[in-house]
Amino acid sequence: MSELSVHHLLGIKYLKESDIQLIFETADHFKEVINRSIKKVPSLRDITIANIFFENSTRTKLSFELAEKRLSADVINFSASQSSVKKGETLIDTVNNILSMKVDMVVMRHPNPGAGIFLSKHVKASIVNAGDGAHEHPTQALLDSYSIRERLGDVAGKNVVIVGDILHSRVALSNIFALKLQGAHVKVCGPKTLLPKHIESLGVGVETNLRKALEWCDVANMLRIQNERLDISYFPTTREYTQQFGVNKKLLDSLDKEIVIMHPGPINRGVEITSDVADSKQSIILNQVENGVAIRMAVIYLLASKIKQ
Amino acid sequence: MGQKVLLSSKEINIILHRLACQLLENHLDFKNTVLIGLQPRGIFVAERLCKILKEEYGVKHIDLGVLDITFYRDDFRRGDKTLEATKTNINFLIEDKNVVLIDDVLYTGRSINAALTALQSFGRPSDVELLALIDRRFSRHLPIQPNYRGRQVDAIDGEKVKVMWKENDGEDIIYLINR
Numbered sequence: 001m002s003e004l005s006v007h008h009l010l011g012i013k014y015l016k017e018s019d020i021q022l023i024f025e026t027a028d029h030f031k032e033v034i035n036r037s038i039k040k041v042p043s044l045r046d047i048t049i050a051n052i053f054f055e056n057s058t059r060t061k062l063s064f065e066l067a068e069k070r071l072s073a074d075v076i077n078f079s080a081s082q083s084s085v086k087k088g089e090t091l092i093d094t095v096n097n098i099l100s101m102k103v104d105m106v107v108m109r110h111p112n113p114g115a116g117i118f119l120s121k122h123v124k125a126s127i128v129n130a131g132d133g134a135h136e137h138p139t140q141a142l143l144d145s146y147s148i149r150e151r152l153g154d155v156a157g158k159n160v161v162i163v164g165d166i167l168h169s170r171v172a173l174s175n176i177f178a179l180k181l182q183g184a185h186v187k188v189c190g191p192k193t194l195l196p197k198h199i200e201s202l203g204v205g206v207e208t209n210l211r212k213a214l215e216w217c218d219v220a221n222m223l224r225i226q227n228e229r230l231d232i233s234y235f236p237t238t239r240e241y242t243q244q245f246g247v248n249k250k251l252l253d254s255l256d257k258e259i260v261i262m263h264p265g266p267i268n269r270g271v272e273i274t275s276d277v278a279d280s281k282q283s284i285i286l287n288q289v290e291n292g293v294a295i296r297m298a299v300i301y302l303l304a305s306k307i308k309q
Numbered sequence: 310m311g312q313k314v315l316l317s318s319k320e321i322n323i324i325l326h327r328l329a330c331q332l333l334e335n336h337l338d339f340k341n342t343v344l345i346g347l348q349p350r351g352i353f354v355a356e357r358l359c360k361i362l363k364e365e366y367g368v369k370h371i372d373l374g375v376l377d378i379t380f381y382r383d384d385f386r387r388g389d390k391t392l393e394a395t396k397t398n399i400n401f402l403i404e405d406k407n408v409v410l411i412d413d414v415l416y417t418g419r420s421i422n423a424a425l426t427a428l429q430s431f432g433r434p435s436d437v438e439l440l441a442l443i444d445r446r447f448s449r450h451l452p453i454q455p456n457y458r459g460r461q462v463d464a465i466d467g468e469k470v471k472v473m474w475k476e477n478d479g480e481d482i483i484y485l486i487n488r
Contacts, residue, residue: 002390002393004391028396029377029380029394032396032397033380033397041380041381041430042380043380043385046386304386305386305392
């Protein structure tokens with residue numbers, strides 16, 4: 001198969017396994033491109049992309065913008081804090097106003113789950129979900145799986161544990177869908193208060209003992225505590241959380257194998273992961289960031305090729 | 310759908326040897342020359358020429374690269390299908406080098422146009438030449454002509470030139486297919 005089965009990237013849930021493989025193979029080629037001295041290709045010179053961010057983001061926004069520019073697309077950026085949204089404009093009106101300026105694709109981050117799906121039903125543009133509330137963050141999950149594939153050769157059959165605040169994490173949900181689709185075994189690990197009820201129904205295991213989880217896994221994806229989303233107290237203190245669910249060098253060295261450490265960022269050093277672990281050779285955190293650009297180039301290229309002229 | 314043999318295995322072999330000699334005549338030791346095969350099918354011609362130059366004419370070292378032009382094509386979003394990329398592998402600099410682009414069939418010239426754009430990402434070559442095994446005369450959309458040509462053929466738009474290689478398709482043979 002040489003094209004995506006979807007016209008928007010709203011979530012991993014809507015993709016097929018073959019879509020993921022196509023994105024990875026295309027990303028392989030873009031990774032070669034971004035390691036050249038001239039890191040740009042002219043493919044999307046007649047495409048205009050709007051990056052609409054209703055929520056703060058540094059890494060994802062930069063990564064998308066860089067990916068778009070490397071593909072020679074025209075890029076406009078929009079952040080809600082400086083916009084008419086503050087003056088009471090609706091989401092559809094805001095986006096339709098932008099689209100009337102002949103924009104072909106919208107990359108959107110929004111605090112409400114399902115915002116991308118809603119938008120895709122009401123506007124004529126290709127939508128890429130760059131994170132919608134606690135729902136999905138598909139490009140992050142794609143680059144995470146791509147980084148695992150790069151380090152371990154394959155995702156199928158690998159044991160991956162996602163540690164931390166699963167309840168509020170769109171990264172966790174997208175990762176679970178992506179990893180399961182590719183045939184990996186997945187467990188989630190964290191304080192019971194931060195594990196969603198019935199998470200087992202997604203086909204993942206639950207572990208509340210970090211050491212046991214690490215002994216089982218090939219890859220540990222460490223998530224941060226999303227303090228901005230914690231409306232009540234889910235654990236007594238940050239110190240206690242770190243003691244039970246923080247990864248440090250001593251703990252890793254006591255395992256009988258060398259596991260791969262990932263983190264989607266931003267890292268709270270000394271909380272979920274210590275500095276010596278984050279900067280160790282077991283960590284592929286910076287590879288994830290580099291791969292993010294190649295993955296986003298692949299997603300945008302493949303979606304743009306489905307936009308009719 | 311009819312097809313006729315344009316070149317047999319023996320003829321292809323003779324032509325490849327002639328092209329190798331022509332390259333040798335102009336580039337001698339290949340110290341300042343690099344060969345770049347275009348994906349997906351120019352690479353077979355490039356690899357064969359490289360093998361002949363090394364094994365039969367004693368050229369010690371040739372830089373051989375593989376270039377994929379997908380992201381530089383001018384027909385993005387113009388067809389029904391997504392343009393699928395293949396591997397690029399150029400692990401040397403082409404700055405101030407003589408570059409020989411190698412493809413199997415030269416038709417409209419658009420692939421070569423894309424290849425010339427793509428080459429700019431790898432440096433500024435001192436000179437770029439084009440070698441095509443089959444040159445389809447009267448079919449060009451752009452002012453592009455080969456410096457080295459294997460065989461010139463007159464084919465109308467409804468016809469297709471199909472080049473097959475032993476390593477990929479089981480035998481060396483070139484067909485002219487009437488679609």
